[in-house]
Amino acid sequence: xxxxxxxxxxxxxxxxxxxxxxxxxxxxxxxxxxxxxxxxxxxxxxxxxxxxxxxxxxxxxxxxxxxxxxxxxxxxxxxxxxxxxxxxxxxxxxxxxxxxxxxxxxxxxxxxxxxxxxxxxxxxxxxxxxxxxxxxxxxxxxxxxxxxxxxxxxxxxxxxxxxxxxxxxxxxxxxxxxxxxxxxxxxxxxxxxxxxxxxxxxxxxxxxxxxxxxxxxxxxxxxxxxxxxxxxxxxxxxxxxxxxxxxxxxxxxxxxxxxxxxxxxxxxxxxxxxxxxx
Ligand SMILES: C[S@@+](CC[C@H](N)C(=O)[O-])C[C@H]1O[C@@H](n2cnc3c(N)ncnc32)[C@H](O)[C@@H]1O
Numbered sequence: 001x002x003x004x005x006x007x008x009x010x011x012x013x014x015x016x017x018x019x020x021x022x023x024x025x026x027x028x029x030x031x032x033x034x035x036x037x038x039x040x041x042x043x044x045x046x047x048x049x050x051x052x053x054x055x056x057x058x059x060x061x062x063x064x065x066x067x068x069x070x071x072x073x074x075x076x077x078x079x080x081x082x083x084x085x086x087x088x089x090x091x092x093x094x095x096x097x098x099x100x101x102x103x104x105x106x107x108x109x110x111x112x113x114x115x116x117x118x119x120x121x122x123x124x125x126x127x128x129x130x131x132x133x134x135x136x137x138x139x140x141x142x143x144x145x146x147x148x149x150x151x152x153x154x155x156x157x158x159x160x161x162x163x164x165x166x167x168x169x170x171x172x173x174x175x176x177x178x179x180x181x182x183x184x185x186x187x188x189x190x191x192x193x194x195x196x197x198x199x200x201x202x203x204x205x206x207x208x209x210x211x212x213x214x215x216x217x218x219x220x221x222x223x224x225x226x227x228x229x230x231x232x233x234x235x236x237x238x239x240x241x242x243x244x245x246x247x248x249x250x251x252x253x254x255x256x257x258x259x260x261x262x263x264x265x266x267x268x269x270x271x272x273x274x275x276x277x278x
Pocket of ligand 1: 028087116
């Protein structure tokens, strides 16, 4: 959802590069559309509109997730964390991780990783202009955590011997059970020292009827990544061995809100929490 698109290599007159697969809905571009961004193609908008037609809580949940990301990153920076490993970063939008963290600590460093090439195209242009070497963006797949931990560019920017905030916002629901997302998170957390934190958000069908809860995943079946919603207890297991910060595992809107409670807050379809490695 970058606001300045003048750098983009395609326009209404120039077709996008084929490797971006504009004909296949991509979760990153669908999410950009939910947030009101313009970095999406007709196939993304059509799929996103289908999901949005399920009710107002879809967009409310996307916005609540983004707001949680920003509150969590600010809180982590205020705790003194100055290194962030942000996996499943998404297309840049207002209030990206490095911008929020650097409001608190200008020398905070962020490694952004995403497996979608379109995210890389957008993020590289934004970061080249804005981050002055304190952030990097890499193509990487969360399903290969060992490769992430060994990546020379990650290790050049982040000192994995010192506390790191591992950020997994709205990405684990794109990892199938068959890929064992809990083992992936464990591998990443195990590699980080005491004082590191895990901040995570995850889509859930806990507040919907079984029929309604199945609708979202059915749309994503035609997309480049499948959606697996998880129950609260399944999301809680990502924090095994960690100390949950107050207020624990709650809907994204209920995590340290910075505005008066809304009627929808307890039905936002995203579980959210931050945990500390003892
Ligand atoms: C819904 S967006 C979330 C963006 C941002 N983290 C946020 O919460 O605002 C999900 C992102 O995860 C990325 N993603 C999905 N599966 C992934 C994987 N296996 N490895 C890395 N990134 C992945 C998508 O490309 C997309 O950019």
